[in-house]
Amino acid sequence: MRIVDVCAFYTPHGGGVRTYVERKLKVASALGHEMIVLAPGADDAVVERAPGAVLATIKAPTFALDRRYRYFDDEAALHRALDAWRPDVVEASSPWSSASMVARWRGDAVRSLVMHADPLSAYAYRWFGTVASIGVIDRTFERYWRHLRRLDQAFDLVVTASDNLTRRLRGGGLGKVATIPMGVEPGYFSPERRDPLLREELLARCGLGPEATLLLGVGRYSPEKRWSMVIDAAIAAGVHAPVGLALVGEGRHGDRLIARAGGSPHVVVGQPVKDRARLAAIMASADALVHGCEAETFCMVAAEAKASGLKLIVPDRGGAADHATGERDRLYEAADGQSLRDTILAAAADRRPVTLWQRPRQMDEHFAELFGRYSALCGSSDREAA
Numbered sequence: 001m002r003i004v005d006v007c008a009f010y011t012p013h014g015g016g017v018r019t020y021v022e023r024k025l026k027v028a029s030a031l032g033h034e035m036i037v038l039a040p041g042a043d044d045a046v047v048e049r050a051p052g053a054v055l056a057t058i059k060a061p062t063f064a065l066d067r068r069y070r071y072f073d074d075e076a077a078l079h080r081a082l083d084a085w086r087p088d089v090v091e092a093s094s095p096w097s098s099a100s101m102v103a104r105w106r107g108d109a110v111r112s113l114v115m116h117a118d119p120l121s122a123y124a125y126r127w128f129g130t131v132a133s134i135g136v137i138d139r140t141f142e143r144y145w146r147h148l149r150r151l152d153q154a155f156d157l158v159v160t161a162s163d164n165l166t167r168r169l170r171g172g173g174l175g176k177v178a179t180i181p182m183g184v185e186p187g188y189f190s191p192e193r194r195d196p197l198l199r200e201e202l203l204a205r206c207g208l209g210p211e212a213t214l215l216l217g218v219g220r221y222s223p224e225k226r227w228s229m230v231i232d233a234a235i236a237a238g239v240h241a242p243v244g245l246a247l248v249g250e251g252r253h254g255d256r257l258i259a260r261a262g263g264s265p266h267v268v269v270g271q272p273v274k275d276r277a278r279l280a281a282i283m284a285s286a287d288a289l290v291h292g293c294e295a296e297t298f299c300m301v302a303a304e305a306k307a308s309g310l311k312l313i314v315p316d317r318g319g320a321a322d323h324a325t326g327e328r329d330r331l332y333e334a335a336d337g338q339s340l341r342d343t344i345l346a347a348a349a350d351r352r353p354v355t356l357w358q359r360p361r362q363m364d365e366h367f368a369e370l371f372g373r374y375s376a377l378c379g380s381s382d383r384e385a386a
Contacts (some may be wrong), residue, residue, distance in 0.1 A: 001374060002034040004087040004109075006078065006102055008094035009116055010039035011068045016300045017093075017116060020363070023185055025053035027367040036085050038078075040070035056081070066252070075101045082107055089374045092155075095119065095148060103154035110377045111155040118165055120144065121295035121318060122224045129335055138172070145172045152176055156377050159370065161298035162319035180369050181322075182298045183361035184307045188276050191309030191357055193284035202285065206244030207265035213243050213348040215313070216286035218279075218301040219293070221251030221269075226292030226335070228260050231267055233340040234290070238266050241348045245290070248273055248282065283308040288347050294318040294334035307360035313340070313347050328352060 005024070009017045021037050028035035029050040041057025048054050058077050063069040072078055078098070082090060082105050089110045092099035099113055124137050124144075138145065152158055152174040159180050160166045166179045200210050208214075215234060219225050227247060234245040243266065247257065250272040261267040273279040283289070289305035289312050296302075296319035302312055306323050314320035315334035324331050330347050333339035 001088040001371070001378060002036070002085065003028065003089045003091065003371075003374065004036045004038055004082060004085050005091040005093060005114075006072075006082075006098055007037050007039045008072055008092075008096065008098040009069070010037065011070075019185060019300070020116075020182070021055075022049075023363050024367055025049045025055070027364050028371070029053040031368065031371060033371060036087070038081055038085075040072050042070070056085075072098045072101065075104070078102075079105050082109075088378050095151065099151050099155075100147075103151060110157075110374060112157045112159060112374065112377075113151055113155045114159045115161075115165060115169070115297055118295050118297050118318070126224060126226075126295070126335070149173050157373065159373075161366075162296075162322045164318060164322055165297055178373070180366060180373065181361060182300065182303065182366045183363040184300070184303050185276070186362045186364060188280040189283060189304045189307035189360070190280070191284055193277075193281045193308065195281055195285045198281060199285040199287075202246050202268075202282070203244050205268050206246060208242050208244045211242060213241065213344075214285075214287045215243060215245045215290045215344065216283065216288070216305070216310070217245065217247045217249075217290050217292070218283070218305075219249050219291070221247075221249050221253045221257055223253065224293055224295050226294075227253075227257050229335070229337045229340065230290055230292040231257060231260050233337050233344055234267060235261070235264050236337075236341045237344040237348065238264075241345055243344060243348055244268075246270060246282075246286070248279070280304070280308065283310060286310055288313050290340075290344065291315070291320050292340070293320070296320050299323060303360060309357055311347060311350075313343055 010021055025035055029052050034052040036054045036056055038056050040060030044059050046056045060070040060072055063071050078101050087109045090102055091112045091114055092102040093114045093116045124141050128137050158177045161182045163179050166177050169177045203212050203214050217230055234243055237243045245267045247269045257269045283305055289310045291314045294315040294317040299320035302320045302323040311328035312324045313330050314324050316331040317334040330343045332343035
């Protein structure tokens with residue numbers, strides 16, 4: 001098959017989408033498919049990454065709120081690119097305008113919408129969740145649900161990476177939704193990378209000794225990640241038990257988070273760790289991953305932490321919750337700082353060692369299942385008749 005991924009969220013500066021895209025190109029090539037990732041870029045360009053694996057960009061403007069990203073603004077140019085590549089399958093990876101552009105393209109390829117974003121959770125539920133229920137918010141944003149239902153009609157498949165999001169989309173009236181869980185990048189994340197000396201070093205940076213609990217948070221420093229709530233909860237928990245919090249990430253709100261920590265010696269707001277092996281060692285050497293965002297569509301960092309043998313402290317809504325399947329994992333009430341504080345204290349009191357570790361799902365398995373679904377759609381008699 002020739003697959004074109006219209007990838008609105010790709011940026012060469014890093015992040016989970018880049019990790020996903022780079023691995024997707026390699027796996028598709030290895031499986032004998034042609035994969036073209038079509039992304040907004042600084043210039044029109046085509047770069048072959050592997051046999052049949054291409055990263056192509058269409059010149060596009062920068063996104064005002066985060067200039068690391070760009071966005072598709074020229075529908076005609078996007079349609080010309082799709083006409084030129086003549087895909088068997090075209091993916092849209094954002095439920096925003098680029099998906100509508102793909103829906104309006106006149107080609108006859110199988111169309112797949114991959115929900116790499118959950119805008120209602122990231123924005124509407126976060127903004128209005130303190131004054132209205134999710135049901136009320138959904139009714140208020142019925143226009144967005146109509147948009148999603150139109151996309152559901154225009155596409156052959158809507159893919160999510162978590163059962164949590166699948167249930168919500170089906171409840172909102174979408175009929176072609178399928179859960180195809182993602183997985184971790186192979187070769188990095190494992191409990192075997194745990195390093196007691198590294199753990200002591202990280203705790204020392206938090207002004208604590210080895211008897212303390214080391215919490216790790218990984219992700220962009222942006223409002224929807226709720227790092228301010230995580231910092232407040234960790235500091236509050238630290239009044240009752242020795243708890244250190246190490247954050248790893250980057251973003252325009254980094255200085256605000258440092259200010260939020262208020263000079264606490266037990267909170268470290270760190271820089272991103274680009275070396276994957278180093279990040280895997282840090283993950284395996286912590287005691288628990290703490291996550292604040294209930295808007296994750298999969299939550300790659302929770303999957304990586306689980307693969308590293310960590311217990312999870314995650315909200316009870318969103319993709320992160322799907323990973324909290326172990327007896328040591330703990331859910332707290334999403335967006336509730338007091339619930340998070342209490343859950344951190346409960347996790348800190350639970351000193352049980354890891355007794356059972358299951359091999360995590362690999363990212364390659366996700367792609368094999370996804371491409372298998374595409375092959376079935378391309379060969380379906382219904383499409384041939386159409």
